[in-house]
Amino acid sequence: MTPVWNRITLAAALAMATLSPALHAQESAKPPAKDGKAAVVNGVVIPQSRVDQLVKERISQGQPDTPQLRESVKESLITQEVVTQEAVRQGIDKRPEVATRLELARQNVLIRAYLEDYFAKNPVTDQAVKQEYDRLKTQLGDKEYKARHILVETEAEAKSLISQLKGGASFEKLAAEKSKDPGSKENGGDLGWNSPASYVKPFAEALTKLQKGQMTQQPVQTSFGWHVIKLEDVRPLKAPALEEVQDNIRQQLQQQALMKLVAQLRQKAKIE
Known part of the structure; x- marks a missing residue:
């Protein structure tokens, strides 16, 4: 579950490195040969x-x-x-x-030379970056949520955890003991502040239906497994300014263009 604004880098082609350190760097330079x-x-x-x-x-x-x-x-x-x-x-x-x-x-x-040539002829425009920024800003919404979760492999495990939590068990303690999410279990299942767009759809839908302090009464299934989710707080979302993220967005659009280009080239190719 990666935040929308995380940097997405464009895969670059490899370049050959020079063989050895430069020699005689302090010697006087000779003028370039006239014959090339x-x-x-x-x-x-x-x-x-x-x-x-x-x-x-x-x-x-x-x-x-x-x-x-x-x-x-x-x-x-x-x-x-x-x-x-x-x-x-x-x-x-x-x-x-x-x-x-x-x-x-x-x-x-x-x-590398082909990609440099392609993007020189097909640059990502400032207008395209602004349009993508506006789209992402709308997708993010106007609120962000501070949540915790416990991730387990089966629905039965998740139901058992919900029963224990209703009986007064500590959410943080159970998350540390039972959660399969290595990124949050050591912090009691804490996911920090994120917009719903940062999460997969079933998780986001369940999260936004909760009131502050509530947890899900039924397990929530995603591609990662089964979740028990607790909403700790909600606050207005202030999206980063375009200037702060435009380079990342440009790289993301270049990556998308590259994937589309490669798909077209593969489609045209005769692959046996």
Whole structure:
């Protein structure tokens, strides 16, 4: 039962990490080669564009564009090329498990580039974020509830707990002893303050019918099991401002768009 406003992150494609720390970072940088070659290692050209790409990525991560950075990146690429050539010379690239890892790395790079291109062409607009915010705000309602619950596996167990509670047993004590919900049992079944939208439908419906201080007189079944619910308090709900949650909403909408895109691609594909 996850609150609506929890952050939903967009799954990102994996990027290959650099092989080794940068070398000679303090040396004076040499000017870029006019012929587009950053370096030549045993006859293999390391293009200046490769250096430029990695420098661009470092800058996007907050590093300043300096001659030392460019020299560091170039030296790192030279080191990678030297080691890569030796690995190929020894035939390591022909090993089945290595070939598989290389193909997976290639796919990951292509996937990341494809997704970057897709969302550049199909951005989530501010208007779409605002519409989703308004929808979620309406869904949340104008009240939030402080509740406790005890979760058990069977209806019979839940009925037994209700009988014990009617007889004067402590809700908190029974929750700590009997509840199957690891997230709340140690706190006496306390779920904290949440809107009904934070819960699955049967739980939310039962909760909103209770008066302050009441508990459910019959067990409530959800996909998690059987619940005994106690409402401790109700208060007006103040939804977070759009500015506080717009990044999370944008990521959620991107995730939804991504899932739809993948479903369409799978539908078009011939999968045997």
